[in-house]
Amino acid sequence: xxxxxxxxxxxxxxxxxxxxxxxxxxxxxxxxxxxxxxxxxxxxxxxxxxxxxxxxxxxxxxxxxxxxxxxxxxxxxxxxxxxxxxxxxxxxxxxxxxxxxxxxxxxxxxxxxxxxxxxxxxxxxxxxxxxxxxxxxxxxxxxxxxxxxxxxxxxxxxxxxxxxxxxxxxxxxxxxxxxxxxxxxxxxxxxxxxxxxxxxxxxxxxxxxxxxxxxxxxxxxxxxxxxxxxxxxxxxxxxxxxxxxxxxxxxxxxxxxxxxxxxxxxxxxxxxxxxxxxxxxxxxxxx
Numbered sequence: 077x078x079x080x081x082x083x084x085x086x087x088x089x090x091x092x093x094x095x096x097x098x099x100x101x102x103x104x105x106x107x108x109x110x111x112x113x114x115x116x117x118x119x120x121x122x123x124x125x126x127x128x129x130x131x132x133x134x135x136x137x138x139x140x141x142x143x144x145x146x147x148x149x150x151x152x153x154x155x156x157x158x159x160x161x162x163x164x165x166x167x168x169x170x171x172x173x174x175x176x177x178x179x180x181x182x183x184x185x186x187x188x189x190x191x192x193x194x195x196x197x198x199x200x201x202x203x204x205x206x207x208x209x210x211x212x213x214x215x216x217x218x219x220x221x222x223x224x225x226x227x228x229x230x231x232x233x234x235x236x237x238x239x240x241x242x243x244x245x246x247x248x249x250x251x252x253x254x255x256x257x258x259x260x261x262x263x264x265x266x267x268x269x270x271x272x273x274x275x276x277x278x279x280x281x282x283x284x285x286x287x288x289x290x291x292x293x294x295x296x297x298x299x300x301x302x303x304x305x306x307x308x309x310x311x312x313x314x315x316x317x318x319x320x321x322x323x324x325x326x327x328x329x330x331x332x333x334x335x336x337x338x339x340x341x342x343x344x345x346x347x348x349x350x351x352x353x354x355x356x357x358x359x360x361x362x363x
Contacts, residue, residue, distance in 0.1 A: 078263055081221075081270040082158055088222035095154060095221075095270060096228050103266045104277025106233045107247060110145050110180075114153040117229045122180045123201045126172070129241040132288070132301060134358035136171025137178070137208065139302035140244065143280035146180045146196035148213020154270055155227070158219030161276050162191075165306045166211045177201035178208055190217050218271060245285040248278040255293035256323070258286045262316035262342065274313035279338065279349055282320045283307065287334035287353035290322035295332060300355040303331070307351040315342025330357040 081098065084091040099115060108130065113120040130141045149161050172178065179201040185193040192215050200206035235241070248267060251259050260267075260274070260282055269275045284305065292298050322336040331354065338349035 078265055078268050078272045080272040082219040085219065085222060088224060091222050092225055095225065098265065098268070098270045099154065099228055100230050101266050102269075102275060102277075103248065104144050104275050106230065107235060107244075107277075108141055108144050109232070109235070111232075112153070115155065115227060115230075117227045122182070123177050124180070125177050126175055127235065127237040127241060128239060129244055129247075132171075133292075133298040134171065134301040135173040136168075136301045137175065138244070138284060139166055139168070139305045139353060140277075140280035140284040142166050142168075142198055142209045142211060143305065143307070144277045145178070146182060146198060146211040146213075147276050148182075148194045148196065148211055149192060149215025155221065155225040157217040158221065158271050159192075159215050160218045160269075160271065160273075160312065161307075161309045162214040162216055163306075163308055164211070164213040164276070164280075165304070166209055167304045168209045168302055170206060170208045171301045172200070172208045175200045175202075175206075175208065179204065191215070192217070243285075244281045248281050250278075250282050250285060252289065253319075256286065256290040256321060258282055258289070258320045260316060260318040260320075263314065271312070272314060274316070274318060274348075276309070279309075279313070279351075280305075280307070282318075283322075283336045283338065283349065283351040284353055286320040286322040286336050287324075287351070288355070290324040290334050291332045291355055294324040294326070295357070297357060299358040300332065301358050303354040303356050305351065305353045307349065309349050311340075311346060311348045313338065313340050313348040315340050317341045318348075319345075327354075331355070332357070
């Protein structure tokens with residue numbers, strides 16, 4: 077069973093050691109190459125290098141990659157609070173076909189006693205006038221860490237771009253049941269946040285995967301581009317296995333959507349997350 081870091085609040089040294097272990101082992105940011113200067117030792121670098129496994133069937137950047145790169149929630153770091161996501165949204169202006177790197181420009185909107193809000197502008201790092209997406213989010217502090225925590229050294233993952241890279245859903249442990257249903261196994265440390273709940277990263281990846289799978293099965297096309305996503309984190313996903321069930325919805329002309337529910341099977345099938353994804357048909361696939 078994964079320990080909730082809040083159990084160590086009265087033990088500063090143990091808390092710091094556990095945070096180092098958990099943050100350093102968290103898969104989400106390390107796998108896509110997102111460096112967080114608020115947490116990590118080293119120079120500020122708010123860019124992400126785009127690989128082929130980060131692209132959809134139309135050649136655009138996956139919505140989940142934008143979500144992991146800009147998780148939002150008021151920019152509250154684990155050094156000053158135990159943050160928990162509440163709402164995240166992403167609106168795509170340009171799917172980013174051909175973009176080699178993108179930059180996340182985050183803005184702290186408000187921090188209250190417990191609630192916090194932020195938003196980001198995501199641009200082509202090599203052509204900043206090309207705006208790719210807008211994200212917004214709300215988070216809540218569910219605990220206060222001990223004083224004196226320091227930024228941490230995190231060993232980056234060297235993921236070399238290649239046609240042989242596995243899809244992101246496979247990296248995070250996903251499995252397909254049918255066109256509308258996907259699963260993640262029981263909670264493990266590499267996909268868990270320090271408070272011992274399923275991190276936003278695998279949730280972004282698997283809700284989008286289930287949504288896309290349901291939509292492409294409905295319309296018989298794989299060349300769809302992400303237009304927007306909206307995710308509500310209803311409860312902490314603490315046990316697993318987790319089931320992602322998508323419902324595709326036809327819109328008008330080129331627009332298709334899907335609504336996805338996430339259930340924690342190890343907690344009496346508790347509904348923990350609800351997401352909506354909107355896609356657009358693309359004339360032909362571009363990779």
